[in-house]
Amino acid sequence: MRYMLLIYTDESLAATASEADMQAVMAAYYAYDAETMAAGVHQLGEALNSVTTAKTVRVRNGKSLVTDGPYAETKEQLGGFYTLQCKDLDEAILWATKCPGIKSAPIEIRPLVDYAA
Numbered sequence: 048m049r050y051m052l053l054i055y056t057d058e059s060l061a062a063t064a065s066e067a068d069m070q071a072v073m074a075a076y077y078a079y080d081a082e083t084m085a086a087g088v089h090q091l092g093e094a095l096n097s098v099t100t101a102k103t104v105r106v107r108n109g110k111s112l113v114t115d116g117p118y119a120e121t122k123e124q125l126g127g128f129y130t131l132q133c134k135d136l137d138e139a140i141l142w143a144t145k146c147p148g149i150k151s152a153p154i155e156i157r158p159l160v161d162y163a164a
Contacts, residue, residue, distance in 0.1 A: 049159075050131050051158075056123060057096070057152060058124055076094075
């Protein structure tokens, strides 16, 4: 089954982190990538740009309304994701606990819909 790990982060922490801290975080993510690839569960993983670059689009009365930023104001923002092929939810939970982002914010696990099934 495919699962998406949604990695939340507090962007203000990155803004105050030192270069050495950022290099350590990236090294942890590169190691995690390598581990998921070696285990054969890695399908896709990406980091997202800051919420300051985000736009939210809605249609109201037949017209598009574009606003800056994410839909909700929260302390934690969606910072990236992984799509993993796991045998079950327990394995997806295991991979979420190994994700470097878990040290500072939650990881949301969502099963992906299999339309072919």
